[in-house]
Amino acid sequence: MKIRHACHDDLDTIMSVYQHAKKVMEQSGNPGQWVNGYPSRELIEGDLKKERLFVLENEGEIEAVFVYFIGDEPNYHKIEGAWLNDAPYGVVHRVATAGNVRGAGQFCLDWSYEQCHNLRIDTHDDNRIMQHILEKTGYVKCGRIYVEDGSPRIAYHKTAL
Numbered sequence: 001m002k003i004r005h006a007c008h009d010d011l012d013t014i015m016s017v018y019q020h021a022k023k024v025m026e027q028s029g030n031p032g033q034w035v036n037g038y039p040s041r042e043l044i045e046g047d048l049k050k051e052r053l054f055v056l057e058n059e060g061e062i063e064a065v066f067v068y069f070i071g072d073e074p075n076y077h078k079i080e081g082a083w084l085n086d087a088p089y090g091v092v093h094r095v096a097t098a099g100n101v102r103g104a105g106q107f108c109l110d111w112s113y114e115q116c117h118n119l120r121i122d123t124h125d126d127n128r129i130m131q132h133i134l135e136k137t138g139y140v141k142c143g144r145i146y147v148e149d150g151s152p153r154i155a156y157h158k159t160a161l
Helices: 008-027 041-049 104-115 128-136
Strands: 002-005 053-058 061-070 090-097 118-123 140-146 152-159
Touching (some): 002 104, 008 041, 008 061, 008 090, 041 053, 053 104, 090 104, 104 128, 118 128
Parallel strands (some): 090 118
Antiparallel strands (some): 053 061, 118 152, 140 152
């Protein structure tokens, strides 16, 4: 398996991976995290233009998609709780898998951590699958943040600093 920057030709496949992830979230008791067309094609195209969109390939097929970048995440400025440190950090958002390769999501998280050993991520209260993956791979629950629409998310942080 390998991770690479996504390209424009990947967009249709990426959108189908997100559709699959939405169905899995609904079936696992998390119907409220990605609603009202989120993530939209326009949002994904914006991630692509910013070179923040990555895909995990296995034998030439896209198995997962995620956003990764090092830099400021405005949603992380205010936290009910505390981050583990105030050092520069990497961010992971919108991890989704096609459901064909076991451990694909964790592979993406592990790769992201290899790029930056000070990583932040958030997830919905009902996203038990992501919470389990994060906690078993060493992420620490730090508190609660709020995204653009005001809805709460659990904030996680993993660091070697």
